Amino acid sequence: MTVKSVAQILEELAPLEHAEDFDNVGLLVGDSAMEISGILVTLDTLESVVDEAIANHCNLIVSFHPIIFSGLKKITGKNYVERTVIKAIQNNIAIYAIHTALDNTFNGVNAKICEVLGLGSTKILIPKKDTIRKLTTYIPSAEADNLKEKLFKAGAGNIGNYSNCSFALEGTGSYKAGEHSNPTIGEIGKTHFEKETMINVTYLKSSENNVLNALMKHHPYEEIAYEVYSLENQNQNIGMGMIGELNEAIPELSFLRHLKKTMGAQVVRHSVLRNKPVKKVAVLGGSGAFAIGAAKAAGADVFVTADVKYHQFYEAENEMVIADIGHFETEQFTKNLLVDYLTKKIPNFAIHLSESITNPIKYF
Template sequence: MQIADAVQILDRAFPLGMQQAYDACGFQCGRTSRELLGIMVGLDVNEAMIDEAEQRGCNLLVTHHPLLFHPLHRLGEGTRVERLVHLLLEKGLCAYAAHTNLDAMPTGVNGVVADAWGLVNRQALEPLKAPLRQLVVYVPLAHAEFVRSALFEAGAGVLGNYGEASFGVQGTGTFIPLEGANPVLGSMNQRETVEEIRMEVVLESWKVQRVVEAMKRAHPYEEVAYQLISLEQSAPSFGLGVVGDLPQTMQAQDFLALVGKTLGCPLRHSNLVANSTISPRNIGRIAYCGGAGADLWPKAKSAGAQAFITSEIKHHHFLDAGDEMLLIEAGHAETEIPAIKRIQAIIQPFFSTFAVLQTNSLQNPAQYFSLRNENYGS
């Protein structure tokens, strides 16, 4: 398998259509005509990870953060990114990123922590804007089930927790095969009348190409009549952050302990004493956004969350939201490191004959220093 083939598989596992407009998900750099040797997953491409990949026989690095995020106008040696790109290319490695598309997947960055806490009634904190399409296709009655199954197999017809959702109404279609046509039904230059089903399914925008191709393969007609319509609705499970209910309510202190244990880092949080709205300070509904999601706190509040966990919370967030909810800040890397294992789990089934390894290199560029732990001042 060439790396280019692996990139195609990854694009399907992490649909690029789910990424935010500012992002740079997908293939990053390297020669994709090379044979794939193995895949290594991590949070960020760094020098240690590149060395490790080379030693452990991996030539495709899949990370959450894109190495090439800001456009490069020159490729010298002046910046960390430039030096890392050189190093990757010199060692014959390729880089690939699953960033805000992984954030938007219900099974992604936020899903992995939501799973750890057993959250139920989950929804995205900020659903992707209008990602839904409606596909309408006219199918002769005898082929309806075959085409419908092909649409479902390609991923159409998912509505929340329901699959294989479709609608069909029977009617009469007409056509005249004209010069150059090669019709399955009817005779040249004569009007043909066929009993057809108008079949309707919804699908997410990133599935359009795959579903339309599957529909055309399954459809008997030479010219398939179909429409693709943009819908105003969003798919509530796809988007940034997650909000849901804990299996049982917890005291704020106990919840803080759970968050610290799951993410494995010290936490900053809003003042529990000043917080008058959490009474009797039980936490039942919570919101989580891996990475820097502090600006989403109003969404967490309107979704009814009593606690919101994210990273890079600023002073003004604590001032504005501290009275509204229990605001909890963990380190940026710590909120996303659990997703490394999830990336591996998502892609391993596609590469059963190749190793998909997690990096052992240090993936957190920030460290903690505590006066108390060092016994300073004693």
């Protein structure tokens, strides 16, 4: 088992292409070809976490937050980031970060919050743009079904809960092979007419290499005619935040007590209560104030997030309640999610849940 093979497994859950542009995800420290002895899963990678990895004989740390976020011009140990990186390198420990790639995953960070809070009928709060591609190609009709199957196997044709989706049109294609060509069908120098099928399939941007490789490998023509389009369609399975519903409406104070208990929050900072029942709840782990408008537009009674600034609480405008329970508190169950996932994918392998409490905020 190598670092690269574990990264591939993680990227089946959370493709790095789904991460936000500002983020720094993937393998941050180490050799992708290194054989691993064990995996330590953590929310943050600190010196103490590297020590924990050493004690557990783990040479791969899978971290939610990236220890290297902005560029490092020097690594001299002058701050906690540099000291952590130095210790990891000295002990031949690789560090992989998943962060907003997992934030944007349907079964990721926010799904875990919904699960803990007992929310059902969940859906993405802010669908991510530019994640859907469309492929159109033309192929001899006798070969169309075979090519479609190969494209489906490569990841094309998946729309929501449906798979093997495509659309085809029959027609006649024409071409004249040039002097230096090697046509599969037809003769050099003569215009050839062929009964062809136009195939249309959509796929995730993250699957593009696999889909195009399948097209090139299984299309019979020497020169393949195809077009790739970027679609504006909203992707209901990828994006930031989630919104769901409680089994039954409860009073606001009852919900705040439930929130504080289930999420282990020391305190809940909230906007003015509306004295209305809570049924629909929006969540966004980490710094989620940017989604206040989206939560209101979705009809949320309460929006659970973190790092809300003073004036941002005004943005609730008595349309919903904003509840800030703390950055660590919203994301604390993420490492459990990753351990469960990796354990299912790699049974009988040393996968450890970090016991380090990396929350930098203390309460008095």
